[in-house]
Amino acid sequence: MKADPQAQRRLLDLQAIDTALAQLAHRRRTLPEYAEVEALARQVSALEDERVRAQVAVDDIDRDIARLEKDIDQVRVRKDKDQARLTLGTGPARELTALEHEMVSLNRRQTELEDAELELMEQRETAQSVLTAVEERLAAALERRAETEARRDQALAEIAKDAEFKSGAREPLAADLPADLVTLYDKIREASGGLGAALLTGGRCGGCRLELFGSERGRIKAAAPDEVVRCEECRRIMVRTAESGL
Incomplete structure (x- = not known):
């Protein structure tokens, strides 16, 4: 030729x-942000799972507290009724004596339930602290991922702009040969x-x-x-x- x-x-x-x-x-294919975004995506996924587990732990304790509060309310209602009957002092002596024994049992039951509720509330405080910490870590990871994606998109836009400029210069040169x-x-x-x-x-x-x-x-x-x-x-x-x- x-x-x-x-x-x-x-x-x-x-x-x-x-x-x-x-x-x-080559630069477009090998941007370091790709690997960073992938790593952060895995981290976010793991933190999401951890957050769900922490939320479930809090929810379970809340259900147990609600159940105890219901039981405590039932004991209080029963005590109020018994106390009202004792205050009136009407009825057979044997029945009044039984009410007094029942009041003792109800007071003991109320104390047990309230102690259990207090323990659960302490557990909930710890569980909530764990949940809050996970949520903060998740929010930070999501922010880092968004920032990295923004850097990736900016880099891709710059590459596309440069490639468009180079391609625009190539066409007339190749056509002239x-x-x-x-x-x-x-x-x-x-x-x-x-x-x-x-x-x-x-x-x-x-x-x-x-x-x-x-x-x-x-x-x-x-x-x-x-x-x-x-x-x-x-x-x-x-x-x-x-x-x-x-």
Whole structure:
């Protein structure tokens, strides 16, 4: 293939743009915020589970306290009735004596229930402290995740803006070069890890970094200026300039 030497040199400008686009794509795929967001998502999930368990513990204690309060209210109602009957003092002496014994039992039962309620209230205070601490940790993790997602989105927006600018510069450049040269360059670039053309500097291929010797060096030196030469080793287009050392 033949192409104007100036067009060949402009391939390096096209390659610079494509290299920048590839770097932007790599940066987009490997943003550290992706891993941070994933780690924070796992942390948030674990804290959500922990919060649910802590809330269940508080709710269970609240139900037990409510049950005890109901039992205490029932004992108080029964005591009030018995006390009212004792205050009236009417009825057989045996029945009044039984009421007195029942009052003693009810007082003892009320004390037991109130002691149990007090113990549960202390347990609830501890459980609530655990729940509050988990909620604070969860809120902090959610805030960190939101901040990290915002940084990720900002980075992606900046990358997209840079990529759009580079792509906008590539299109007119590629359109201004010979179509067959660009087609060959793109084919090589896709097959060679993103590098389709490289500068030949000091007798060394800029693609594979190997130095040319013997007949290969002679072949390149003897090639006409408009001949599109390729490296025998990496098959990339070698762009010749005054720096090529031939």
